[in-house]
Amino acid sequence: MKKSVLIVAILLLCRFIAGAQFFNAIGIAAGISYNKEGWTAEEYATQEHYLFGLNGAVLAEFVDNRTYKWRSEIMYNQLGTKEYVGEGKYINHMNYFSFNNYLKIQHEFFDFTPYFLIGPRIAYLFSRSAEVFPDVIGGMYSFHVSGAVGVGVEKVCYSRFKPFIEFFYNHDLMPSFVGNISSLGPNPPLGGVVTTIMQHDFELRIGVKYHLMPTSKCPAVINPAGT
Numbered sequence: 001m002k003k004s005v006l007i008v009a010i011l012l013l014c015r016f017i018a019g020a021q022f023f024n025a026i027g028i029a030a031g032i033s034y035n036k037e038g039w040t041a042e043e044y045a046t047q048e049h050y051l052f053g054l055n056g057a058v059l060a061e062f063v064d065n066r067t068y069k070w071r072s073e074i075m076y077n078q079l080g081t082k083e084y085v086g087e088g089k090y091i092n093h094m095n096y097f098s099f100n101n102y103l104k105i106q107h108e109f110f111d112f113t114p115y116f117l118i119g120p121r122i123a124y125l126f127s128r129s130a131e132v133f134p135d136v137i138g139g140m141y142s143f144h145v146s147g148a149v150g151v152g153v154e155k156v157c158y159s160r161f162k163p164f165i166e167f168f169y170n171h172d173l174m175p176s177f178v179g180n181i182s183s184l185g186p187n188p189p190l191g192g193v194v195t196t197i198m199q200h201d202f203e204l205r206i207g208v209k210y211h212l213m214p215t216s217k218c219p220a221v222i223n224p225a226g227t
Contacts, residue, residue: 024061026059026060028056033053033079033201034050050081051082075098096124113155117148118149118150124142125143139177145174146170146174146199150168166203166206169201172199176197178196
């Protein structure tokens with residue numbers, strides 16, 4: 001059922017993009033993610049450390065304005081964490097698809113455009129693997145919401161193809177998991193303990209966009225000598 005909802009949402013997005021009069025650009029991006037889980041009960045058994053993963057996105061930008069735009073994305077993000085439990089080290093992986101929406105604020109210079117992005121992500125957890133605490137990882141919510149902020153720079157001039165590079169910080173706005181754990185470590189507290197998991201990650205990615213309508217041209221070079 002949840003997969004059907006995601007498919008329907010993607011189809012509706014595609015239909016909206018196809019009919020939008022203010023559809024401005026399309027693009028793709030790929031890069032790396034650096035993720036960590038925060039457990040409120042980690043002091044009982046485990047310490048979390050950052051884990052590298054991969055990400056990729058297809059994107060569309062709307063509104064033909066020099067300063068403000070709106071971006072929507074369908075993104076794949078490979079998240080997870082390294083768990084240090086006693087003397088052992090374990091890796092838990094989570095693979096997400098997310099629907100991202102950002103307000104984009106930019107300022108054009110002569111040959112590049114820096115910009116700022118901020119907005120929500122609706123993430124769907126479609127697969128996972130756990131080397132430790134499989135009950136917890138298996139109980140993580142299929143859907144949750146996070147908020148992301150990013151900065152980037154885009155190359156301008158001459159072509160409708162525009163390469164760009166971006167850096168994001170993404171943090172859960174709602175928990176990825178809340179539950180009672182009855183067996184944390186060799187000496188768990190009587191009756192277990194309620195833990196909340198909040199994820200956050202850093203993302204670096206590069207990509208290219210194709211502008212469907214002409215963009216700003218480079219300023220004409222004026223030669224005072226007339227040659």
